[in-house]
Amino acid sequence: MIQNIEKLIVKYLTNSATATELDVLSKWVEDPKNKMLFKEFVETHVAINYNMNDPETKKVIEQFLKDIKKEESSRYRIVNQPIYKYAVAASILLLVSLTIFLNRNESKPNKVDPTVVNTPIEPGTDKATLTLEDGTVVALEKGNSFQTQNANSNGEEIIYKDGKGKVKELVYNYLTIPRGGQFHIVLSDGTEVWLNSESQLKYPIDFIEGNKREVELVYGEAYFDVSPSALHKGAKFKVINQSQEVEVLGTEFNIKAYKDESNIYTTLVEGSVVVDNGNLKHNLTPNQQYILNPNTNNFSVAEVDVKTVTSWKDGVFSFIDVPLKDIMKVVSRWYDVDVVFENKTLESIEFIGVLDKKISIDEILSIIKSTSINDYNINKKTITLR
Known part of the structure; x- marks a missing residue:
């Protein structure tokens, strides 16, 4: 159940949730325990590269909760109203500077400092x-x-x-x-x-x-x-x-x-x-x-979800239950790098999330490292995942 809810949260944040999905999510978040889970999810997976002690971030989380709060049957009426669109647009603007990324594995590997050979790798x-x-x-x-x-x-x-x-x-x-x-x-x-x-x-x-x-x-x-x-x-x-x-x-x-x-x-x-x-x-x-x-x-x-499929043309890569191997193909094309999986078991790990196409390759690898890989190495134009 929780994995389905996590997926709905990501769809909500990326403005791709249907009215029915929003209704399910709003009912779920009414439970005080679930509200805490929602906050923990946002803090852990949305603001990975953001200072969570910043009061502005706290305001964003509270705004998410306000936006998604159940309002009887009006949920189905407000999805096309300007104020709701504005709230969603504000969420999307936040995601331009933040990144969502959720590993489907429950356990995380031990952290090892990455090996990086200083070669600038720029976004496309x-x-x-x-x-x-x-x-x-x-x-x-x-x-x-x-x-x-x-x-x-x-x-x-x-x-x-x-x-x-x-x-x-x-x-x-x-x-x-x-x-x-x-x-x-x-x-x-x-x-x-x-x-x-x-x-x-x-x-x-x-x-x-x-x-x-x-x-x-x-x-x-x-x-x-x-x-x-x-x-x-x-x-x-x-x-x-x-x-x-x-x-x-x-x-x-x-x-x-x-x-x-x-x-x-x-x-x-x-x-x-x-x-x-x-x-x-x-x-x-x-x-x-x-x-x-x-x-x-x-x-x-x-x-x-066509918004997920076509988000690349609007400056965002969106993934829903996509294996890391396929995600790194996208990264490889956009950053003009080659990717080698030293540990082949990593290829099949699935993620849901959003990546801004303007962020650095180091930010992407740090996000993935925080959830699934032990180490990575950048040598010129080749990235090795361990």
């Missing part, structure tokens, strides 16, 4: 490599502007111009995001794409008016906010990769198709999409995730 930034139609390669990064006949970049995003239906032949560019990078692109039709670390997108510099709009996620992860087909003479939008095709009319969805992962994940945020794996087509509805194994072509569909 906005950067990409643009490959033009003639093969020219251009580095895009914050602080450097770039312009072509078809596009403009300020180093943090690249925006393509609408050709007003003049293009007669498709000409392609590639946008490649390295490890330690992310980038935002606006296609010529107005479709927005957020690309995560270690990703590549192939797309035309302009679309042929009235024809199907098609791009390719060669590998990696991308969030798409597609310009509606009604604005483009009914032209559908399609995202292809090696193992599947996703066709939409105008919607928001996330595709994760990394080369070092066994599955491809397509998550629908809003609207409707059709996923085609070459044998079968499947319609997704919002909050559904299509999971495809490209080696066997088998797939499954699951209900997911």
Whole structure:
């Protein structure tokens, strides 16, 4: 029971709890004993890097309790009211400077001081490599502007111009995001794409008016906010990769198709999409995730918390019962490091929590060390967990 409650607390703090979950949590916290457990949880797992003697932190905990307090049936009515949204927003702002991280193991290892070779490892930034139609390669990064006949970049995003239906032949560019990078692109039709670390997108510099709009996620992860087909003479939008095709009319969805992962994940945020794996087509509805194994072509569909899946594009990594091995894959891509598990049993330890993408690698490792690992070593760009 307590593990389920802990999960609900994290979902509440990350603004991803449903009205029903909030109701369960508010009833639970009415018990004075549970209120103390709630405070202990917040103090231990939310404010790991914060001075808990600070009076402001005490106020935050009390505010959490006030926000979550049961108010009869009004709980279901206030979730969309501005004051409640403001309270939740305040909680999220707190989490920008704090970190939640809960190890699913009950016991903690003995603490050993980590071995660190002083090599600065910085969080990722906005950067990409643009490959033009003639093969020219251009580095895009914050602080450097770039312009072509078809596009403009300020180093943090690249925006393509609408050709007003003049293009007669498709000409392609590639946008490649390295490890330690992310980038935002606006296609010529107005479709927005957020690309995560270690990703590549192939797309035309302009679309042929009235024809199907098609791009390719060669590998990696991308969030798409597609310009509606009604604005483009009914032209559908399609995202292809090696193992599947996703066709939409105008919607928001996330595709994760990394080369070092066994599955491809397509998550629908809003609207409707059709996923085609070459044998079968499947319609997704919002909050559904299509999971495809490209080696066997088998797939499954699951209900997911889309805010957790897509939080990466908003500056946060969210995890709910995720093995440490998978968490460190995310860390590896964002901080451009290699991770070695000297103790293989650590790989399967599950965590729930939130990590601000701007915090240092040392902070992340200290958080994990406080709950699960004996020691870690940083040597240049390699992290070893013991």
